[in-house]
Amino acid sequence: MTETLSPIIRLGTRAASPFAVIVGFYLLFAGHNSPGGGFAAGLVFGAVLALRTIAGFQPAGNGLTLLAAGAVISASVALMPLAWGDVLFDQQVISTELPLLGEIKTGSALLFDLGVTSMVVGTVVAVLDGLGVAEFAASPAEAAASPDPATAGEAGTAAEAAPEAGRPAGHGRRPDSGEAGP
């Protein structure tokens, strides 16, 4: 697929990715007091990853771990204030003087936003993974030859796509199946 893909997509994706990532970071930091935030940043990062995967630059990673890490970070940040007697979702604001940039104000809300970002990116990657986009982009002939969805989403427990009657589609991939025999 990579060979037949239009050079416009390949070149465009390569050229746009760094700028999109910068926009993503901007949204992440701006989000506290102006439009933006962790979710928007995650969407931008996710879009970059989706484009790069479709253009065949990189295989989709394991989204679920990123998703889980994000959930743990965000939930911990929400609960953390309880440890020093503050209320749920309370935040600590830190402001420091940095050279060139002047006064920087940030807080624990940024950490929460980072968690949200990684959840969104994780979801996007998991969906890409579950749809088998990476393999389709890498080897179109192989993907066309074997329509078996089991090959499409090897680690994609989140996307049980195969409509097999009775049996969960993910049986072969279930972590428990090794011990399942009687």
Next chain:
Amino acid sequence: MTALISIAVIAPLLGGGVSLALRNHRSWRDAAVLSGLGLPAASALVMLAAVAADGTHTVAVGGWAPELGIVLVADMFAALMLPVALTTIFVVEIFAIGQRRARWGADPALSGPLMCVLTSGVSLAFLTGDLFTLFIAFELILVSSYVLLTHQGAAGQVRSGMTYVVMNLLASTLFLFGVAFVYSATGTVNLALLAERIPQLGDGVRFGIGTWFLVVFGTKAAVFPLFSWLPDSYPTAPTTITAVFAGLLTKIGIYAMIRFHTLTVMDDLGPVMLMVAAITMVVGGLGALAQSDIKRILSFHVISQIGYMLMGLGLFSVAGTAAAILFLIHIMPVKAVLFLVGGLIENNEGSSSLDRSGGLAARKPLIAVMFAVPALSLAGIPPFSGFVAKLAVVSAAIDASATVAVVAALVAGALTLLSMWKIWNAVFWSRPAADPSPGPAVRSGAKTMHSATALAVIGTLVVSLLAGPLLDLSTQAAEDLRDRSVYIEAVLP
């Protein structure tokens, strides 16, 4: 107290994240799921004791003023519901861990984390003090329920899951519209402020808002004529998931209705609610009688039981509301246990169809007992909790001289008993099927499943034993709800 409320809402999310990260390490994952569900359940029990001792407690999330931010409110009503609901989920999850090796068991790598997210939504729905956060809580529950319902990808699940998703998305959209209407009419979504402002609105707007939310919460609660999505979709899901759905999800619709319609003094809607309740009870009972599969019969019972709670609310009296609250406490564990026993039968017989099983009372007396106790309780036979709850509803209705509703309740009770008898006859007493093959019975994990079910049965017996004190607490909760000033003053000091 602040910590207890926070833990009840956030700890399940944390447990879900950790268990998702550890999804390939079986025992660690199960430990994360169980602690993510058990910790909130334990804190809910402590919360109930604290609320009974000190009264309503609130948490202003992020330290914002209640008018600006989200406020979590643990009043007596919420504190009564929360431990029952969370403990039920916890026990069902133990069953799920036993069942995961069965062919029809839910995929634990997926269902564990999602059950945690659902639990967080359940906690939030009970504790939230504003209408929009209630919407968020419903979405948390629904989005995880969509996946839980269809994650095995069987044809029947996808087909009925479609109806489920469409109906619930429609209800969610109506909910969101309703929130917008309420906001434009009153300028707030905080329930305590709404309790002050909605009664001051003109009759037309007030009645419109009340009816709108009756439809929204009625769809979630599966009342007549909005129940079509339920009996089709619930039986197709894995047992443990159906047990949680049947035990909790529709009840949260009723909870929201009790909360919203009593706080905003929608007493005028009482006759409509009573009518809907009467039809719901009878239609659910008749529907159950016509089915030939355990899970389908039990799914129709879910609908018929909803009628009783709506009837209690529709009376708009302290006794009626208290009866509805007691009914909620009774029905959550009982309903879940019945589905768990259905799962045990399925495990033994290889199917939950009535035609393919028989004579189980002789072969598995323990399962027979574990079915009989909640079944009799659901049908309202003394001395079980169902009797106390139904008696409370009916006597409240007699006090309010709502004759039609009383007759409907008694007819529905008889229909419930009849359909339970049908299960009992076909599964436990009749001759075993012609070929006495034990079916694809699953041995491993059976002990866990049996002990989880036994634990849940004991739980329902505890509710029966404590029915007196629980009725007192329910009455106190109902008085607080009808009085409204308790809630308003707690949120807006």
